[in-house]
Amino acid sequence: PLVDGQGNFGNVDGDNPAASRYTEARLTRAAEALMEGLDEDAVDFRPNYDGTLKEPVVLPAAFPNLLANGASGIAVGMATNIPPHNIGELVDACLHLLKAPNARDETLLELVPGPDFPTGGIIVEPRESLAEAYRTGRGAIRLRARWSVEDLGRGQWQIVVTEIPYQVQKSKLIEKIAELIQSKKVPILADVRDESAEDIRVVLEPRSKNVDPDVLMGTLFRLSDLEIRFNMNMNVLIDGRTPKVCSLREILRAFLDHRREVLQRRARHRLAKIDHRLEVLEGYLTAFLNLDRVIEIIRNEDEPKPVLMAEFELTEVQAEAILNMRLRSLRRLEEMELRREHDALIEERAALEDLLSDEGLQWKRIATELRAVRDEFGPSAPGGARRTDFAEATEVAEVPLEAMIEREPITVVCSRMGWIRALKGHIPLDQELKFKDGDEGLFVFHAETTDRLLLLGSNGRFYTISAAQLPGGRGMGEPVRLMVDLPNEAEIVALFAHRSGRKLLVASSAGDGFIVPEDEIVAQTRAGKQVLNLRGEARACVCRPVEGDHVACVGENRKLLVFPIDELPEMTRGKGVRLQKYKDGGLSDARTFTLAEGLTWKDPAGRTRTVEDLTEWMGKRAGAGRMAPRGFPRDNRFTD
Structure with a gap:
């Protein structure tokens, strides 16, 4: 994270954050790493929107934040959707590119196997699909929730979901699962409960202990957001102007080139500072060598500055610095410190000149900086370990709805006005039943909860109704037109079990x-x-x-x-x-x-x-x- 917040900043349930007056925020160390070098002319600045301030065109960025934190947005005629990645893996890939600029995409994928989402989860996309997505910059990534079976004893069990897919709201997910239970689309699921505190804990209770957990989860993966497809579209402005869908290699290469430019600009800025300081130091040393004469000129001359410049061949900067010296700086110890500083700056200047003239040294320096980033934010650092795992999709064959329904005998009752219900058991077909005023029975027959009912309307269309979805027989039932799109003017000609x-x-x-x-x-x-x-x-x-x-x-x-x-x-x-x-x-x-x-x-x-x-x-x-x-x-x- 780039911001360390205190207060209510929202949650995975989709609750809104508190007003800004109730919250506090400060930059994290990662955010500071993105800005290192701003005061050293590392990047260009431009006026902000109203021209009152200056803002950087781009941050120096000690790590590839575009990939580390991801990005998403929609503009006119284009969009981007980049998933977050593990910073340690990104640094490893950058270091490998420095060693082998022509490294194969397969090698990079071994170092960056895929996204690393902050909410965890399990990526079940085949490796070949991931490789193609990172090679082209576009692709879909299947992400599933993390779940486990919790043993309750005596053969009873329940499923506990501990991580949900990225950007999925937990409250809406639970509402969707509850809706599936209510509509009987997942009849093998009895209940869903949210037992989350600071961590996520969503409990799924099966209808029977004989239910296969893989079948249950496979069904929920298909019908709910326990599995999502993250559509990756790495559309970026490489040169700040032209949008381009880039591969993983292109983005990492652009980052390394940017870091080299930052390194060169910081080195030149430091070199200019050193040159200025050396100029001042040489003036100080000249003054110490001729200290009595300098004091005499300052005491006796009305305009000592031009006299100093003429007599000792000083520059205006040196003369001004000498005139601004304090008396306490004239001690012997100060002269020794100035000589040590002068020698150190001469040595540093030579190193900077070597750095600017040698591309190999520049890449070595960048590699050293990247290793420092990995040590600070990588897997060994708190929160730096990978959260999203990889697994093969255990594809469970789509189980027909009938196979998930517990087979029980029922008696289907449909009135002339189209009210339908299911009574438990096979009751006598001539048994007296209750109907609404002015209504009477039209169809009464025996069936099973696993049956599909076929209805023929007078419009010549056949409709299919699952017997398991029929309302219970306590009331008068529900209008059959709520279950199928039978026109109001059409009559029910036939109703029977398929x-x-x-x-x-x-x-x-x-x-x-x-x-x-x-x-x-x-x-x-x-x-x-x-x-x-x-x-x-x-x-x-x-x-x-x-x-x-x-x-x-x-x-x-x-x-x-x-x-x-x-x-x-x-x-x-x-x-x-x-x-x-x-x-x-x-x-x-x-x-x-x-x-x-x-x-x-x-x-x-x-x-x-x-x-x-x-x-x-x-x-x-x-x-x-x-x-x-x-x-x-x-x-x-x-x-x-």
């Missing part, structure tokens, strides 16, 4: 229909899947499982037609073919059956009737048919 491999007969009120494999109508979104295409005022009115070798159709005109099921095509979507022909009205109902067993239905009294000889009603598809047998239901529907 059975893989089964086929369905679907038909419209216009008398068109076909056979569709049930696996083809499962929808993945709330919007459903259009299966039966409708025209004009037609609506979907039939959806029955295919069981048998013949089809029976009855129209609104009470005419019945029976034909072989082979005459119907199997399709995944479409209008279908004509089942029965009508002069007026349309199709009321249709079903499949086995001809040898006869056609059955229930009469108004609830008795099952069977007609085995159907010769009178046999025909070809799209025929008109004949009047239905006596006792056929008045509503023209085959009741099971």
Whole structure:
């Protein structure tokens, strides 16, 4: 960190910091290292925004702060997002570049394996992807939370998250996980608790001790910010003007070149200071050699300065310095100290001239400075150790929602007005149930919590609902339209549990229909899947499982037609073919059956009737048919 703050500066929960009047701040040693040399002409200065002050164009920077602390920002038409890194690793990479300017990118990546985020976590991005990101300056880095399994005894356990990804707010993360639990998208997770104090401790409680922790965390990694992708974009202004997406090597090289320029400017500044001081010292020494004469001139001359300059060949600076000397400086000891200082400055001046004339010496000096930075801020220093670790992503195969749900029997109840609920257990289907005033039961059937329910609307679309997401049976349930995007004007034609491999007969009120494999109508979104295409005022009115070798159709005109099921095509979507022909009205109902067993239905009294000889009603598809047998239901529907 560059700033040492005291007071409330916000936290990982996203709470706002206190007002500035309640906080204090001071620069850390790292910030001071960035500014070393500002008073030695190490960098250029320019006027600030209102021209009242001068500010440095760039800081001298004893370490590559751009990479060490990272940066992010958005400008017009460009953006940058650089992750933070470990300063010790960056220094090692710089030292290696000094030894081997043409070092391979792979070698640099061994020294700087990846970002080091202050919040820790685990990077699970493959090494090849990281290498490509640092080579091109762009890439995505997968960062996961750090977690462990905590044994509670007696076979019970819980997961404890101790580090969350960089820039993720803990409060929002917990809200998201709680939302996943509420919506039953992670049914194997029972609860989430925040037990954090100064450190992070988020507890995840599984629904059962038989849950696989890797499966649970793998699901949460996919559905929450326990895993994020940090999009790295190292877009920088290398020359202060032109933006460029740079590789790791280019940024480190630019930093080293900058440090060399800083070193040269500081050396020249020091050289100028030494020259000025040597000039003054030589004047002092001349005065000491002719001390009596100097005192005489000063006492007797009205203008001693030009006399001193003329008699002893002094410069104006030397003469002014002599005239400004205090009497106590005339002691013998002072002369000896001046000679020692003069000799030391001569030696230092020679060293600086050698430094400025020898590029190799300059790089050696820079290497020495970098080692000092590593000793002060590197792995051996407090807080300098790497916090973010690396691991291979233990990819857990995406587990279907059904596999995560504990299988339990339920009874699905849906009313005519579209209120749906699930009662625990398989209750008798004829049991009396309560509904809202003016409403009544439309569908009641047995299912399992792991089932997917298929709903056909009169608009010809099939919708898929997870049985585990159905509300409990204590109340009246919830409107099914909150779960799927069924239009208000559309009615519910059919609702049943999905059975893989089964086929369905679907038909419209216009008398068109076909056979569709049930696996083809499962929808993945709330919007459903259009299966039966409708025209004009037609609506979907039939959806029955295919069981048998013949089809029976009855129209609104009470005419019945029976034909072989082979005459119907199997399709995944479409209008279908004509089942029965009508002069007026349309199709009321249709079903499949086995001809040898006869056609059955229930009469108004609830008795099952069977007609085995159907010769009178046999025909070809799209025929008109004949009047239905006596006792056929008045509503023209085959009741099971």
